[in-house]
Amino acid sequence: MGELSDRFGELMARMAKGDAELFRTVGEQNAAIRQLVEEVTPEGPPMVMEAPALTGGPQPLLPKDHCTPTALKARFGSAAAAHVFLEAALGPAPTKKKTWDYLSNVFESGVWPTRARALTRSGPELGSVNEKALALLETRLLQRMDQLEERVINLFEKLLHRSH
Secondary structure, three states: OHHHHHHHHHHHHHHHHHHHHHHHHHHHHHHHHHHHHHHHOOOOOOOOOOHHHHHOOOOOOOOHHHOOHHHHHHHHOOHHHHHHHHHHHHOOOOOOOOOHHHHHHHHHHOOOOOOHHHHHOOOOOOOOHHHHHHHHHHHHHHHHHHHHHHHHHHHHHHHHHHHO
16 A cells, blocks of 8 residues: 555656646746737837738748749749749739739748838728738737647647656
């Protein structure tokens, strides 16, 4: 009976250690999420935020030397195929323009070009800059939460394997 009690005590100690590690990891992840939200949340009165302010600027979709019209022609074969790839990566295009120079600029910049008046909108109407910025923020937060969930599951699995 004493041996069983000792084994139970060891198991409880390992579980407590695992719980402490888990809570520490969750706390660190919560702090990271809080910091991420604080970085993208304006201080002071509300203001219009553009998507680059949330994402740290758009990134090119391909290396610079692969963004030339010649390289794009070799890779995709047709401008329509390159346009479909861009729409899959960036969402619906603002125009159906399919010249190689235009597509090259989009691949290099990582964003669809916007019209000047689209940047001045600040209302909540569909397609406004605020709505796009919030959608990007939501996407980043959901990705981060998925990563956190994966880490927590891995920690639980490690704890379960240690206890056996």
